[in-house]
Amino acid sequence: MLLTEQASTMLSLQTSMNIKVDPNWVEARYPYLRAVVIEAAEAIEHHGWKWWKKQEKDLPQLQMELIDIWHFILSEILLRNQADQDKSLTALTDSLSDSSTQNVINFDDQHILINELDLIAKFELLIALSVSRRIELALFASIMTDCEISWxxxxxxxxxxxxxxxxxxxxxxxxxxxxxxxxxxxxxxxxxxxxxxxxxxxxxxxxxxxxxxxxxxxx
Structure with missing residues (x-):
């Protein structure tokens, strides 16, 4: 699991990067979860999904996509807390704590068991949740496991x-x-x-x- 010190460091770094992109990024309210949608779709491409041609899963590229997705998840958490580092850290660590035992996601009138989904289905669910402006770290953690990357x-x-x-x-x-x-x-x-x-x-x-x-x- 992610250490509190590590979570704090990443939030601080993400804030600095967002300021470099746009000093008024909080007021701009960029659609960070829309970016998650695009990155997750790119991850599906790196996994391979086309049944009409031979494709190999590109694990290093999948891991890189997860890093990019994490940038945008952190940005969304910061945005929801007006870039307040302490509030953002509390929100992140609380969500991580709650996610450690979570295996069910309620979405579209369904109770979805995360551990019964394959990796592509998990990315599809991540896309659907992001379109709905939801962050589910239990799902992200499960995708990390499938992509063989630890916290x-x-x-x-x-x-x-x-x-x-x-x-x-x-x-x-x-x-x-x-x-x-x-x-x-x-x-x-x-x-x-x-x-x-x-x-x-x-x-x-x-x-x-x-x-x-x-x-x-x-x-």
Whole structure:
């Protein structure tokens, strides 16, 4: 399960990213759950659903889609709480606690058992709930299990992706001066090594990731 410290870190990072996109993002009230719909549909494509052609499940891409979906779920939780970090953290941790024993979702006059659905059906239900502006973390957690990603892994990938994006911006990504290749290797490769070498349970994790990127970046 996600640690409270980790949940707080992700909410803080998501707020920072939303501000970078639009300083007035709370007033703009963007339809974040609409974005979940689109990302979940893309995940179905990565899983493969076409019966008229051979397709292989692309697990790494499915996991990446889950990270993107999580960005938008966090944004929606923040938006519903007017970007108040404490209220958002309480809402998130309470929902996670409630979801740990939940297996039934009531939707469209049906009692749907999550554990009886296959992965594509779970993504379809996620889409339907998101269209209805509902967040069900029990369903999201079940999808994570099917996609073979733990909360710790989700946290590490989420933080890593956000910190790298911020690092790129700070080093001139928008202006075109950022060096994506460092000594013959892409920055993503360095990020994987850095995350693997650090303790993700530490409150300083995101700062340590940034510092390690800074240390490795060519002068």
């Amino acid at each position: 710790t892994e989700l946290y590490c990938q989420y933080v890593g992706k956000n910190v790298l994006n911020m690092f790129r911006q700070d080093k001139g990504y928008k202006e075109g001066t950022y060096q994506k290749t460092w000594n013959g290797r892409e920055d993503n490769e360095y990020l994987v090594e850095i995350i693997g070498s650090l303790d993700s349970s530490r409150s300083e994790f995101k700062d340590e990731v940034y510092a390690a990127l800074e240390s490795a970046y060519p002068a």
